[in-house]
Amino acid sequence: MLNCNCIFCKIIGGEIPSAKVYEDDLMLVFKDIEPKAKVHLLAVPKTHFALLSQADAEGKEMLWHILEKIPGVASQNGCGNGYRLVINQGEDAGQTVHHLHVHILGGETLGW
């Protein structure tokens, strides 16, 4: 993480400020700076990897931890009535930051 130059690693390291809504040893959740829904949060593992296919044992542990924590974080942040999770993978999906992240979208009725 320390050697990483990516923007999410810098947010995790505190070099770049973010609107944090949840943090623990394995993950960080903060508000997307360009929200695509009324509530748009990004949940990121604290270890750097870009794709699900690149997750090592530690990354897999973090991913599972993230999925376990999301329901509570989502309901505490205005998504008590439902939300959508999106994990973009690679170029065709428009993955712009190559540090795996889970989009949490909600706070309103979502279109497709």
Ligand SMILES: [Zn+2]
């Ligand atoms: Zn990173």
